[in-house]
Amino acid sequence: xxxxxxxxxxxxxxLAFANELAARGHDIVLVARDEQRLADAANDIAHTYxxxxxxxxxxxxxxxxxxxxxxxxxxxxxxxxxxxxxxxFGLNASLLSDNTAIQENAMAVMCTAVLILAGAAARGMxxxxxxxxxxxxxxxxxxxxxxxxxxxxxxxxYSKALALELEGTGVQVTAVCPGWVKTELHARAGxxxxxxxxxxxxxxxxxxxxALDAAQRGxxxxxxxxxxxxxxxxxxxxxxxLGRWVARKITSSRSKN
Numbered sequence: 001x002x003x004x005x006x007x008x009x010x011x012x013x014x015l016a017f018a019n020e021l022a023a024r025g026h027d028i029v030l031v032a033r034d035e036q037r038l039a040d041a042a043n044d045i046a047h048t049y050x051x052x053x054x055x056x057x058x059x060x061x062x063x064x065x066x067x068x069x070x071x072x073x074x075x076x077x078x079x080x081x082x083x084x085x086x087x088x089f090g091l092n093a094s095l096l097s098d099n100t101a102i103q104e105n106a107m108a109v110m111c112t113a114v115l116i117l118a119g120a121a122a123r124g125m126x127x128x129x130x131x132x133x134x135x136x137x138x139x140x141x142x143x144x145x146x147x148x149x150x151x152x153x154x155x156x157x158y159s160k161a162l163a164l165e166l167e168g169t170g171v172q173v174t175a176v177c178p179g180w181v182k183t184e185l186h187a188r189a190g191x192x193x194x195x196x197x198x199x200x201x202x203x204x205x206x207x208x209x210x211a212l213d214a215a216q217r218g219x220x221x222x223x224x225x226x227x228x229x230x231x232x233x234x235x236x237x238x239x240x241x242l243g244r245w246v247a248r249k250i251t252s253s254r255s256k257n
Contacts, residue, residue, distance in 0.1 A: 001051070005029040005073060005080045007060060007117065008087030010037040013136060013181060016204035017084045020212060022049035026082060029054045031069055060087050060113040061105045073121045079128060083121040084211075085114045085155075086136045091148040103147050110151045111158075118162060122171055129170040132215045135159045136207075139179045139228055142235035152177075156221070163220045175221050176211035178202055179228040202228070 004021040008014035009030035018028050022045050030045075032038050035057050042053040056072060058065040073080050088110045093102045118133050125131025137159065138152040159175035166173060180201050207224045214222030223229045 001025060001027050002081040003027045003029060003078065004082035004084065005031065005069070005121075006084040006086055007031040007069070007113070009084075010034060010041040013178070013204045013207050014084070014086040015041060016208040017086060017134070017211070018045055019048075020205065020208040021082060021084075022051045022053075024212070025051070027052040027054075029056065029072060029080065031056045031058055031060075031087070033057065033059045061108040063108075063112075066113060066116055069117060070120045073117060074124055076124065079124065080121060081125075081130070082132045082134070083117065084134045084136070085118055086134075087113065088136065091146065091151070093146070095146055106147060106151060111154055114155060115158065118158075118173075122162065122166060122173070125171040126166060126169045131171045132212075133159075133162070133171070133173045134211050134215060135173070135175045136211075137175045137177045139177050139223070139232060139235075141177060142232055160220055172215045172218060174211055174215040174219060176207060176214070177221060177223050177228075177232065178207045179223075179225065179231070181207060 002025070004018075004026040006014050006017050006021070006028065009018045009028075010032040014032075018030060018041065022028055028042075028045055028051060030038055030041055030053065032055075038055040038057060042055050045051065046053045054072075056068050058069055060066060060069075072078075073083065089106065091102065091106045114135055118135065121131065122133055125133070135155050135158070137155040138148075140149045141153040141156045143149050156175050156177065159173050163173035181204055182201050202224050210224040211222050223232050
């Protein structure tokens with residue numbers, strides 16, 4: 001049975017990936033910071049799907065905490081066939097703040113950890129001639145909304161570059177770019193959900209299924225829901241001013257809340 005490792009796998013999109021992959025017959029390795037949530041998620045998944053579930057407690061903002069995850073990804077006796085780099089959090093701090101700790105943590109978790117873990121996994125996958133890396137980006141990659149947009153744009157560009165480097169090796173790299181997802185992200189970031197119509201929201205389970213289906217079809221970029229695919233196409237081809245306008249509207253929506 002193939003094994004999948006998911007970072008940030010105890011809630012939201014990460015938990016949806018864990019459930020979707022378990023439903024598709026994968027054993028699971030969950031990586032997260034909270035020991036109790038790891039235990040609860042592992043028990044639920046193992047009981048529901050009858051698969052083996054391992055856990056690794058790690059704070060991906062701490063460089064040394066990446067080491068046990070790297071060790072698991074590079075264990076050739078127990079190969080990981082699917083890596084999902086999902087760990088992350090909402091980021092609403094001003095770029096002008098003199099306290100950059102939250103920005104540095106965000107870049108450590110959503111950029112540096114992605115770079116290190118994807119590279120570790122992909123090297124083994126390349127040797128074996130098969131494997132999948134899924135990196136969670138966002139529609140925010142096309143919107144000029146603070147450092148979160150910059151980070152998610154980096155994830156998107158990095159995924160495309162890694163896919164190009166692995167072309168012809170049998171290893172698939174896919175960046176999934178959801179719009180607004182119904183998760184704990186906004187609440188945990190301390191900001192209200194934007195006032196958007198119901199059609200603008202997607203379910204975490206939809207994100208996971210879309211990403212894995214896209215990877216199976218060899219697609220480098222996956223955008224869940226037709227509405228957001230159209231939106232991304234427009235943002236991709238429209239003048240940059242449109243991205244700035246969307247960012248202002250989101251900021252305005254939050255300030256009204």
